[in-house]
Ligand code: SF4
Ligand code: SF4
Ligand code: SF4
Ligand code: SF4
Ligand code: SF4
């Protein structure tokens with residue numbers, strides 16, 4: 040092969056790219072488009088002003104990273120609800136098993152992916168933080 | 174044995190077996206829903222359908238059909254699977270299917286079978302049930318919407334518990350399980366019904382929603398309350414005991430428990446447990462270090478014979494043996510005892526002289542082999558409820574005769590054909606003596622009785638106890654005494670049962686001897702289904718006796734120790750787990766003793782009244798946090814392992830004692846396992862036992878008897894002056910000792926002390942149920958809630974002893990019967 044050919048080929052690619060739309064996302068000024076089935080931060084669904092979660096313990100049971108903590112109690116109407124619902128985002132592997140396991144469609148995964156924080160304890164998402172806001 | 178074919182496999186089974194039992198014996202699994210091996214066959218659910226070739230392939234229930242020779246059985250043909258699926262579909266038709274919020278999920282037979290048979294859809298549709306859920310009591314929730322009408326709850330409550338709180342009501346599609354007048358459940362709360370319910374209809378409320386079944390680790394253990402020695406499975410999560418779990422293969426009682434064993438576990442993981450050693454400084458108990466506390470204690474223990482010790486028979490055998498070693502060898506004192514000194518007298522003095530061994534000559538298993546049970550005091554049920562279940566079953570299922578001598582009626586007197594002889598309180602020994610005399614005079618005694626040492630002296634000593642004279646003193650007729658004697662003599666196998674304990678001071682050496690005499694006279698001992706069974710009170714009462722933690726030659730007994738504290742001859746008292754301020758007779762005396770003491774050390778789980786008076790309080794472990802052995806009332810030595818890790822700043826009693834041994838200059842004691850080997854080598858009957866050999870199952874320590882007749886002293890009959898009532902103390906069904914005060918279950922159903930009186934006395938003194946009445950004796954007076962019950966005879970009142978808030982020892986100084994006045 041002519042020793043010059045590879046150089047010309049390389050230059051071709053360079054020249055072509057000079058006139059293409061750049062792929063780099065200028066995060067954070069530019070925002071990515073998140074696919075609808077993206078598995079981001081969890082959220083607890085709300086119905087009738089209450090978390091739908093009935094504290095069945097299926098999500099902590101199925102969770103492979105064992106990062107969900109649920110504690111159940113009985114409310115005044117003898118209904119079961121979660122007094123504690125916590126997810127440790129440092130350990131979560133965003134597999135989505137919890138969503139799949141939930142028998143009452145109480146937990147979902149949102150498009151939220153910006154989870155960085157300064158403190159370890161801030162990665163523990165309590166029930167209040169996870170509840171879907173109106 | 175019969176030969177049969179199950180699923181093309183040639184097998185044999187006992188003649189009396191059902192197809193289900195034959196299959197289980199031979200490792201073939203047949204699904205069941207309504208069957209329980211403890212209960213009579215019922216055949217309600219049709220899950221266990223099998224095909225029998227001889228019956229033209231018809232589908233029949235395996236759990237109710239007996240096997241016959243040559244039967245050819247198929248247990249899972251496609252037709253059977255189809256039929257079982259249909260059964261499940263029909264059950265699920267009205268079932269709420271709220272598994273996510275149902276505590277049974279994970280341990281639910283219906284759920285498991287639905288999964289196994291892949292019942293994913295239902296061909297039928299119908300409305301769900303809409304029964305009201307019973308939240309009326311704090312221990313058992315009843316949600317009849319989930320019920321599959323297997324009837325197990327109603328059957329166990331009738332067949333074994335003999336309470337009969339539950340039954341089927343209504344018919345057809347309306348059928349449900351209900352209580353009397355369709356009201357809320359109000360029973361003795363043994364929880365047996367919960368344990369057998371295959372679904373989530375009956376649930377333990379103290380555990381409700383606490384954890385999922387699969388998240389619990391299951392630890393086998395031994396109940397820490399009474400001497401029955403029931404086996405337990407503790408459900409543990411995050412190092413906390415959250416519940417007890419039913420295991421139908423555990424123990425002689427097949428997993429059955431009483432209210433205390435099942436619902437009284439909360440003391441283990443209670444927030445109120447002591448967590449650090451406390452030392453009294455400037456009059457106040459302040460937190461301290463183990464080093465400081467133990468150094469202080471060791472310094473005081475150098476006092477030699479001015480040191481005394483009281484231990485609770487809830488400690489393990491190893492701890493009691495080491496404590497004794499510490500006291501005898503390192504401290505140099507002979508003053509130690511347990512259980513107020515008299516609660517073990519039936520064994521240590523009574524049986525010791527009559528049978529030559531400080532142990533019962535019969536076991537709990539003998540109840541099922543006996544033809545006649547002579548129970549002294551109906552309280553035997555309350556003190557040892559699971560022994561009570563055995564009595565229920567013997568009487569109801571096998572038709573054993575039940576004769577009761579008691580100062581009050583009770584649950585046992587309601588059993589079919591039970592003969593209850595109600596006598597004046599405190600006259601048991603006189604009656605037993607009269608029976609013995611009838612046996613001798615009417616020639617009902619066995620021919621060999623005369624050869625037993627002491628026969629002639631006994632005959633002489635009993636001469637005053639003619640049935641007629643005794644009858645006039647005790648309030649039962651001479652004919653009844655004679656009938657009881659002839660029944661006892663006529664029964665091929667007869668067993669005498671009586672409870673002992675700190676509240677039963679009358680159940681002493683004389684009572685044990687008097688009962689033993691009957692067995693010796695008729696030769697009904699050392700044989701299957703015969704003998705005398707003393708139900709000792711605490712989980713390791715028999716162990717404390719076997720370890721020799723009893724008054725020594727030249728040493729003081731428990732009550733003498735208290736006197737010696739008061740007069741200053743004992744200066745340092747080490748109390749390991751006892752709570753004399755509540756459970757020993759005569760509060761004033763105990764208080765005076767503590768007041769005079771120079772130094773009081775208490776090792777305890779909780780800051781009890783007694784611990785609050787101490788100079789040093791040492792926090793110790795409960796049975797769930799340590800390893801060791803307990804010896805049940807019938808000498809079953811049972812090993813148990815810790816179920817949870819102990820918290821960092823507490824120690825086991827064993828660690829404390831061994832630390833003190835070394836501080837006092839002794840050699841480092843061996844580990845509990847090695848010490849147990851030493852114990853086993855020298856304790857009669859324990860030979861060959863070790864922690865390893867006991868790991869799987871407890872073992873009986875056999876009792877070698879050397880019979881001898883001793884004439885028992887009968888107390889003078891109690892006669893109350895006019896206007897006075899006879900107070901008898903005892904145990905309440907829901908409690909055992911003072912430990913159960915820290916169990917939520919027992920406290921939910923029986924939270925405070927009470928005085929139980931007859932309807933006659935209630936109307937005489939114009940007292941209604943629930944009234945606060947003043948009960949006064951010669952030594953004091955106190956206010957108690959009145960309970961008016963039909964079981965008390967006129968002139969007799971009863972009060973239990975477990976409650977520190979209103980301790981009965983305010984008015985009771987240890988006599989079997991106390992004269993009291995009751996007024997509003
Ligand atoms: S699976 Fe759903 S209902 Fe169950 S605990 Fe998790 S979020 Fe709650
Ligand atoms: S009883 Fe069983 S099947 Fe029914 S809701 Fe409870 S766990 Fe589910
Ligand atoms: S708790 Fe015991 S006494 Fe009460 S209903 Fe159940 S089985 Fe019967
Ligand atoms: S409550 Fe439970 S044990 Fe009783 S009949 Fe219903 S399913 Fe059976
Ligand atoms: S308290 Fe006694 S009868 Fe009740 S479960 Fe415990 S050992 Fe058994």
Ligand code: FES
Pocket residue numbers: 204205206207208215216217218219220221222234235236237
């Ligand atoms: S288990 Fe045989 S009919 Fe229910």
